[in-house]
Amino acid sequence: MFDLQRVWLVAKREWFVRLKQRSFQITTLVQLIIFLAAASIPVISSAFGDDGGGNEDTVTVLVLDETGDSLVDPLAAGLSAEVPDQPRIVIESTSESREDVQQRIDDDDADAGLAIARNDAGALEFALFNESGDVDILTQRISGAVTYLNLEDQLAQLGIEGATYDQAVAAPSIVLNASALGIDEESDAEGNAKFVIAYVFAFLSYMVVILYGNWVAQGVVEEKSSRIMEIMINAATPRDLLLGKVLGIGMAAMTQLLPTIVLGGIVLSLQRQIADRLDLGGSAIIDIDYGALSLQSGGWFLIYFIFGFVLFAALYAGIGSLVSRQEEVNQAIAPMTTISIGGFFGAIFTLSAPDSMLARVLSIVPFTSPTTMVPRIILGNPQPWELALSLVLLIATAVLALMVAARIYRVGVLMYGQKPKLRSVFSSGSAEVSR
Amino acid sequence: MRDAEQKDGMALAIAGVNKTFGSFHAVRDVNFEVEEGRIFGFLGTNGAGKTTTMRMILDIIRQDSGTITWNGTPVSELPRRRFGYLPEERGLYPKMQVEDQLVFLAQLSGAKKTTVLQELGDWLVKLDIQENRHRTVEQLSKGNQQKIQFLAAILHDPDILILDEPFSGLDPVNAEQMKQAFLTMRDRGKTVIFSTHQLDQAQELCQDLAIIHHGQIVASGDVDAVRRSTGKTHVKFAIQGDDTIPWLSEMAQVQVVRRREDFIELEVPDEKIARSVLSEAIRREAPVERFEISPPSVNDIFLSVVRKLPGHDERADALGYARPEQVAV
Numbered sequence: 087m088f089d090l091q092r093v094w095l096v097a098k099r100e101w102f103v104r105l106k107q108r109s110f111q112i113t114t115l116v117q118l119i120i121f122l123a124a125a126s127i128p129v130i131s132s133a134f135g136d137d138g139g140g141n142e143d144t145v146t147v148l149v150l151d152e153t154g155d156s157l158v159d160p161l162a163a164g165l166s167a168e169v170p171d172q173p174r175i176v177i178e179s180t181s182e183s184r185e186d187v188q189q190r191i192d193d194d195d196a197d198a199g200l201a202i203a204r205n206d207a208g209a210l211e212f213a214l215f216n217e218s219g220d221v222d223i224l225t226q227r228i229s230g231a232v233t234y235l236n237l238e239d240q241l242a243q244l245g246i247e248g249a250t251y252d253q254a255v256a257a258p259s260i261v262l263n264a265s266a267l268g269i270d271e272e273s274d275a276e277g278n279a280k281f282v283i284a285y286v287f288a289f290l291s292y293m294v295v296i297l298y299g300n301w302v303a304q305g306v307v308e309e310k311s312s313r314i315m316e317i318m319i320n321a322a323t324p325r326d327l328l329l330g331k332v333l334g335i336g337m338a339a340m341t342q343l344l345p346t347i348v349l350g351g352i353v354l355s356l357q358r359q360i361a362d363r364l365d366l367g368g369s370a371i372i373d374i375d376y377g378a379l380s381l382q383s384g385g386w387f388l389i390y391f392i393f394g395f396v397l398f399a400a401l402y403a404g405i406g407s408l409v410s411r412q413e414e415v416n417q418a419i420a421p422m423t424t425i426s427i428g429g430f431f432g433a434i435f436t437l438s439a440p441d442s443m444l445a446r447v448l449s450i451v452p453f454t455s456p457t458t459m460v461p462r463i464i465l466g467n468p469q470p471w472e473l474a475l476s477l478v479l480l481i482a483t484a485v486l487a488l489m490v491a492a493r494i495y496r497v498g499v500l501m502y503g504q505k506p507k508l509r510s511v512f513s514s515g516s517a518e519v520s521r
Numbered sequence: 522m523r524d525a526e527q528k529d530g531m532a533l534a535i536a537g538v539n540k541t542f543g544s545f546h547a548v549r550d551v552n553f554e555v556e557e558g559r560i561f562g563f564l565g566t567n568g569a570g571k572t573t574t575m576r577m578i579l580d581i582i583r584q585d586s587g588t589i590t591w592n593g594t595p596v597s598e599l600p601r602r603r604f605g606y607l608p609e610e611r612g613l614y615p616k617m618q619v620e621d622q623l624v625f626l627a628q629l630s631g632a633k634k635t636t637v638l639q640e641l642g643d644w645l646v647k648l649d650i651q652e653n654r655h656r657t658v659e660q661l662s663k664g665n666q667q668k669i670q671f672l673a674a675i676l677h678d679p680d681i682l683i684l685d686e687p688f689s690g691l692d693p694v695n696a697e698q699m700k701q702a703f704l705t706m707r708d709r710g711k712t713v714i715f716s717t718h719q720l721d722q723a724q725e726l727c728q729d730l731a732i733i734h735h736g737q738i739v740a741s742g743d744v745d746a747v748r749r750s751t752g753k754t755h756v757k758f759a760i761q762g763d764d765t766i767p768w769l770s771e772m773a774q775v776q777v778v779r780r781r782e783d784f785i786e787l788e789v790p791d792e793k794i795a796r797s798v799l800s801e802a803i804r805r806e807a808p809v810e811r812f813e814i815s816p817p818s819v820n821d822i823f824l825s826v827v828r829k830l831p832g833h834d835e836r837a838d839a840l841g842y843a844r845p846e847q848v849a850v
């Protein structure tokens with residue numbers, strides 16, 4: 087059906103011509119830089135996070151121990167426990183007056199204060215200081231520690247010691263159970279990172295189809311308007327020319343995309359190592375397994391890009407062949423652009439509800455699957471049969487599109503000056519290439 | 522079969538070919554033959570069906586009925602590299618270098634790169650454009666672009682050259698180089714079929730011709746035979762000091778075809794009447810400056826056959842020319 091030697095000849099020319107174009111080289115470089123910068127976001131955010139090295143938030147609590155019983159250390163032990171998503175508490179022991187403690191809090195020198203005294207009955211008395219006077223999470227955490235301290239003190243005063251004492255003050259076991267509707271097992275940081283990566287690939291799928299599809303249409307019209315098409319059609323069949331063009335521009339697109347995605351993925355995978363080398367602290371965002379994530383999303387993106395590109399490019403070429411002049415291209419490819427934008431909106435929707443019925447349908451329908459399936463793979467749980475069906479449909483539609491485009495091409499390439507109408511392709515009044 | 526065709530001398534045979542586009546009958550029962558190794562002129566007004574016929578010979582588009590064969594084989598079964606094509610609308614990649622472009626096009630037609638490069642060097646010298654080898658096409662003058670276009674048609678070494686208006690837009694120097702190129706190709710045994718508006722060029726260059734009008738062949742064959750086929754004789758006649766020669770209108774069977782700056786062209790039924798014009802001039806003691814008897818030029822043939830078709834019938838009848846099928850030889 088195809089003369090592969092001729093197809094390759096056309097594809098090679100198309101590819102080399104683009105590689106030599108200054109605009110192509112610059113775009114490739116800019117794209118690469120943007121991607122490498124985006125892949126370095128975790129390391130950059132670590133570098134600019136507060137506290138320079140240690141990225142975690144801390145709060146300072148002033149403790150004024152008026153009892154003389156050295157209660158600061160046991161208190162500090164109680165407050166030092168890490169609580170997820172909460173700042174670490176730093177205890178600063180002070181011997182100033184209560185007024186000074188309040189003053190330092192007002193000056194934002196500390197976040198809260200605690201004064202410990204003993205009343206005439208020997209029981210501990212606590213006074214809390216903060217700026218707002220509200221019972222916030224910090225005061226609750228301090229109260230919790232204080233209650234414990236108080237318990238220990240009272241047990242000691244009652245003379246309970248040894249095993250009985252240990253048993254009484256043993257820390258309770260507390261398990262926090264989150265609702266199953268919440269993000270399962272992964273941290274917020276990982277969820278955010280996945281969301282960003284899914285978004286990047288959704289946008290990239292949308293952009294490349296429009297960009298390279300445009301190249302195809304422009305390329306076909308260039309050959310028509312420069313009239314070289316007529317010599318080419320004498321030498322090769324419209325089918326060969328069409329496939330060569332789609333292939334050649336596809337290779338140019340790959341030349342642009344592959345280094346970007348591969349290098350971007352490598353940089354993203356090495357965030358931990360880069361952070362260590364630069365002696366930056368590590369936050370949660372840097373310790374995600376980016377290697378697996380980029381391999382998975384980049385790999386699927388390329389698979390869907392290849393077949394999605396063939397599908398769209400074939401149609402762009404067919405439409406381009408109906409147009410005689412460069413100025414008419416944009417108008418003629420408007421329907422294709424609309425389909426692409428629809429695919430992008432589908433992808434945006436998929437980002438928010440990756441396993442909803444609509445997202446599942448969009449990720450299987452051929453024209454929207456290239457933009458929506460990749461975000462679904464990253465954020466949701468597509469079933470294997472959904473993936474298989476989506477790919478089979480996409481490939482079948484791409485082959486069908488090539489055949490339809492070849493048909494349009496046969497009539498389109500000899501058609502000049504007429505309004506580009508699909509109907510004229512199937513009417514008998516048009517000159518049609520015989521091969 | 523091939524031997525029979527060769528004996529006949531006719532390599533390209535177009536027989537009973539029709540082509541319609543919707544309701545438009547672009548080519549109607551076209552018959553003509555082209556001998557191998559000859560230069561064949563294909564003449565016709567704009568829209569007469571030249572390009573459609575040429576595209577059918579190239580099998581770019583296919584006829585609705587009739588056959589087009591090359592030495593007995595339908596052209597649709599011939600490999601592409603047997604044909605070279607220079608389309609009427611010139612077309613090359615504007616931003617591609619001459620050499621890259623020509624190699625690409627020749628390879629697409631099935632030629633080998635090394636042979637093409639060798640040939641290319643020779644032709645660039647022959648056409649005096651060797652300095653343009655590594656320039657982009659858009660940097661070249663129009664005439665030089667056309668030479669490149671010609672090379673795009675021949676570098677893959679085709680047997681049949683189809684050239685649509687190869688002379689349009691060429692200055693006399695370039696046109697002369699193009700003619701030499703034609704002769705070179707003919708000497709190599711190639712068959713050259715070209716269409717043109719410049720009928721003088723056709724008369725000078727081609728051995729055979731066909732005239733197509735409104736999709737029909739109205740005259741075809743050997744150039745001299747076609748010129749004699751009208752049965753008319755033309756006289757180029759000039760008298761010193763008399764631009765108008767009023768007495769010519771009084772002579773029977775003598776028609777003034779056109780008045781030129783340096784002579785008057787007459788059409789007469791035969792040489793006897795022609796000589797009577799000369800006798801009359803001598804009788805009137807007019808100083809004859811030019812008296813030349815010749816068959817009508819290709820230009821005259823073209824105009825007469827074209828005019829006699831619908832819309833021009835009255836003049837055709839007045840001239841008494843033969844019907845198209847009789848003109849064909």
